[in-house]
Amino acid sequence: MEINKTILALLLSLFVSTFVHETYANKQIHALSRLYKAKLSKDPAVNTSHFEPPKHLHKDKVVLDQTGRKENDKIKKLPGQPYVKFDQYGGYVTINESAGRAFYYYFVEAEKSKESLPLLLWLNGGPGCSSLAYGAMQELGPFRVHSDGKSLYRNKFAWNRAANVLFLESPAGVGFSYSNRSSDYKNGGDKSTAADNYVFLLNWLERFPEYKKRDFYLAGESYAGHYVPQLAQTIIYHNLIANKTLINLKGILIGNAVINDETDTMGMYDYFGSHALISDETASAIRKTCDFSPNAATQPETCIDATNDADYNIEAIDIYNIYAPLCFDGNLTTKPKKTSWQNIDPCSDYYTYAYMNREDVQEAIHANVTKLEHDWEPCSEVLKGWQDSATTIIPLLKEFMKYKLRVWVFSGDTDARVPITSTKYSINSMKLSIKTKWHPWLQQGEVAGYAQVYKGDLTLATVRGAGHQVPSYQPKRALSLVKHFLRGKPLLDSSKG
Structure with missing residues (x-):
């Protein structure tokens, strides 16, 4: 095309x-x-007009020995963090030995009931933006960084209240993830990223075998509107080829997602x-x-x-949240500014950058910075090319409905870059029959957003007052949304209480 x-x-x-x-x-x-x-x-x-799943990723050829790796990855404590009862892990999974390609992950177990709650993988977009920088440290992770750039405070609406949450820096060249082959930074693309993310999951599950049979969900935002469905299709394809469940995928959740050019x-x-x-x-x-x-x-x-x-x-506004203030002074402060879960600091990028580039932090999280020839960045300056980018992933969403995969698409309604209008147009192009018509969903008696459910288990939901990064701007509503998604529970109409 x-x-x-x-x-x-x-x-x-x-x-x-x-x-x-x-x-x-x-x-x-x-x-x-x-x-x-x-x-x-x-x-x-x-x-490309359509995405095809990467093939020939046979488990016996790509899964490496993971003996003892889990114990080595355990994070004793992040510098400056408050006390928590759940365990954290961070480290590398080798994707390709010959290329020396390895992906960095950060994993937080659920605060309660970790043995029974599902596993959720979160991916940020870009391409080239770090899930550690945004998902973990500014959106849905258990901590956020103070304005001093060296201490953390609790996110009381973290998603590990609902699941065991895994964050991945992908592809190579993003965050702490690296490759010894420089061509990997020039030849990235949708297909290679899906293949590498799949290999990562197979090896990670080998390292954490207690999650092998656990219900598994994929979630992400922005260009993860490509990453998540493409990885989901790769998982489904290889489960079918193996004639068994290699990864127990149950559903996908994508927010303010790039899905149709x-x-x-x-x-x-x-x-x-x-x-x-x-x-x-x-x-x-x-x-x-x-x-x-x-x-x-x-x-x-x-x-x-x-x-x-x-x-x-639109030059002088943040089109990712048209009502949000801009950051004009990203300097660190001697003492932390007062924090509010209702209003994220627009300069949080600076604080996260400072924190993740601290030597004590990198040592604590097992980041191998000797493999990097640059500072850790929220969005990669190393990636120099993107070889393939599907014009649409709508065919994949249709395919998932045939396999009865739970599909939820959500949208913060103050994002102008990938706005609710775009998402509506994309969903409308699928010409689906409506199961539950457009209605408000509530949180403590207040409208938290709106939702519509289509036949085939596809839900479209908005989050009121949220920008592109929904969990940053509306963390309480985002947590409610993901809890409903994981339980397969519909977002309630106001007329039904």
Whole structure:
């Protein structure tokens, strides 16, 4: 399928122009801009229309001896952390011995009932952004970093209240994950990432055999809208080939997810218009004159002028949460600032960066920094190419419904980059029958969001007042959402209590 270079150029301009404040959102913009640059400069294979699961990952060939590794990975205590009763682990899983490719993971067991609660893997997107930086330390992990960059405080709405939670830095070149083969940093892509993530899971489960038969769920946000479904399909494929359950996958949960290029783009501009970020005239011109379909070759001047106008109007806001403050002073403080679970500090990226680059922290979490020729970064500056990126993962969602896999898609409703409008357009394109119509779901008598359930076990849910990183902005509602998902329990209509 031919690349629509004009559309990609417009998007690239939009991403680069908003790269002003070095916060999470802008790091994510930078990562996405690199992907679109790759789509523009590489051959058409970069822009594949459908994802096929990586094959030939036979268990006996890729699983290495894990004897004694679990005990060595146990983290005694993170520097500056408050007391907790659950165990933590961190370390490396070798993905490819000959290439010297190894992925770093951080694992927190459930606060209670770890023997019975499910296992959940969380992936952040980018491509190239760290699940340790965001998922673990700024979103759903048990701790967050104080403004002093050296001490931690508890996240009382951490997801290890609902599951045993595993965070993975993937692919190689992200966070503490590395390869001895420099070409791995240039030749990444959707397919190789799915293959490596699958090999990681097989080996990790060998290291932690008590979780081999445990109910397993995949979750993530943003470009993990590619990672999660692609890994899920790889798991299903190899379970079928082996004629047995190698990984006991039960469902996937993706938030503000990049899942369909065409509808993601149109939905973004429609969101701009419906939230007064651009004028009615600009929004109308984009809708009438721009063609965001993969087959479009060029765009008229009217479309280009309108998208440039949109670009100008959103320059000084964080389009990953249109109502959030920006970070203008990322300097560390001598004493920690007062914290609030209701309002995450917009400068948290700086605090996390400082903390993860401390020598005592890296030693405590077993990070092998001798393999890195750079500082640990929230989003990788090492990855230089992305070889394949599916235009859509909608076919995978349809496939999962055939296998009765639980599929939940959620959206923070103040995110303008991958907004609820984009997600709605993508789900609507599947033409599914509605099982439970659009309705509010409640938390302690207050509307926490809205939901709609489709026949085939697909749920679409919003989280009210949350940006792109839902657990950062609405941690209490995010925890309620994941508890409902893991239990297979519908989000309740207000009329039903």
